[in-house]
Amino acid sequence: MSRFHFLEVIDVKQETADAVSVALRVPPELRKEFTFLAGQYLTVKLSVNGEELRRSYSICSSPFEEASIRIAVKRVALGRASNRLVAGMKVGDKLEVMPPMGHFHTPFDAGIERHFVAFAAGSGITPILSILSSVLRAEPKSRFTLFYGNTDTDRIIFRERLDELVREHGSRLTVHHVLSQGRNSDPLFNGRITADKAAQLLQRFVNDDLRKEFFICGPEQMMVNVSEALEKQRIDKKQVHIELFTSPVTTEAKKEVSHATSTAFNGQAEVEIVLDGRRHTLHMGSKGDPVLEVAIDAGLDVPYACKGAVCCTCKARVLEGQVEMEMNYALTDEEVADGYVLTCQTHPRSARVVIDYDQH
Known part of the structure; x- marks a missing residue:
């Protein structure tokens, strides 16, 4: 499973009054892990007033260009992370980031028009x-x-x-x-x-x-x-x-249910989490907090960012049992059919469920 790494800020450019682009140096030992496709994003972790925040910022540089990775951050009104990054980033700082993720891309072919x-x-x-x-x-x-x-x-x-x-x-x-x-x-x-x-x-x-x-x-x-x-x-x-680029407000979710039958399940479920090769057993109800929140409350260092079904940082695969997603704006239909879920939106719909974060 992907982990966070500290990358050095080597350039900060003011793009507009409320937006900056930030170039991060990728050391040789991390270049393979930080190889990216055009259209992907980085998940950034930072502490603001003692609280850990995670945000996803898209990569604006091309994988065919320099060895560094450049992201862009636009200030959001009352946005704690964006305000900190736009106002406070400077060359020499270290930013804690997860390797690239995302499906907003397509293969290139030099031979076609x-x-x-x-x-x-x-x-x-x-x-x-x-x-x-x-x-x-x-x-x-x-x-x-x-x-x-x-x-x-x-x-x-x-x-x-x-x-x-x-x-x-x-x-x-x-x-x-x-x-x-x-x-x-x-x-x-x-x-x-x-x-x-x-x-x-x-x-x-x-x-x-x-x-x-x-x-x-x-x-x-x-x-x-x-x-x-x-x-x-x-x-x-x-x-x-x-x-x-924002959490959904007015429209219906892209996909509401996956890996579930129509049979109602209202009991307590045993949810086994596979994370970094180890298995952890959680107990949770069919209603209430989703799998991601229960895992975080149990002290598991599971990956996440937006918590709003927009990114796919919390993606995992259902190996056993039935689950339901409230919303899905990130996974493709093929991924859903293959057993993948966004754990920030996932609730158990059977007495036993096994979810594997290592098969991200």
Whole structure:
């Protein structure tokens, strides 16, 4: 199972007034463990006022670039971790991080020609920048179109870097900024990215016959809007990759149940946890706290970050028994079918359950 490691901060760049990017040096002995795919994230652990906090931050650098890893952090109102990192990170500091995780990626193939299309908003640009840079490097025949939503020009994270890439790659990269407080002469680029606006953008700028790969990253409502537009165009869901950047608020969960029959179970369950090759037995009810919280309360050093079904840091595999997940925004349908769960959302639905964190 992945563990935390201390990495040295070697660069801090102020991207906007409320966002920074932080480069971390990966020593030779950890480079294999910190090999990453474009679109993945790092889980960061830090202490604020004596309380341990864990947060996931997407990698914005490309795996085809330098040996360091760069993440981006945007200040969140009342966000204890983000405020500490944005205001306090400096070169020479050590940041405690877990090796890369995440499924927001697709394999690259230098021999094929595709059209990558991304919708991002705010800090959702972070993994998109990694994917975008990697596509331009790894697939020389492919092109990339980015629709990037922000409040105004001052809030555009990585604006300089995007401009550089456009100049460097010419017609292979097109970036369209959509500003909610914009005053563009073309109203299509003003306001939020609604389902109707997404459909119009696609109709005007994505009308070639190349195979498409779509990436959507940002707040929930933007993700829902763009997904609706793609669904109306009958885009194959296998071509659509989604990364939710906030805990869900208004929509239904992606997947509610896994590895369970419809039989109600309301008793006490014996839940065996496999962690680092050792087995630990917990007793918990079918209602109340999920497996992750019960394991933490029992003193087990299980992996976790968001606790909101958005990341997959707490992923584990069910080896025996039946369970139910409340929500799932991180696991693919294939992973769910293969027995994987998000333990922050998992409750027992049989008298005995075995969950293996070592099969992350």
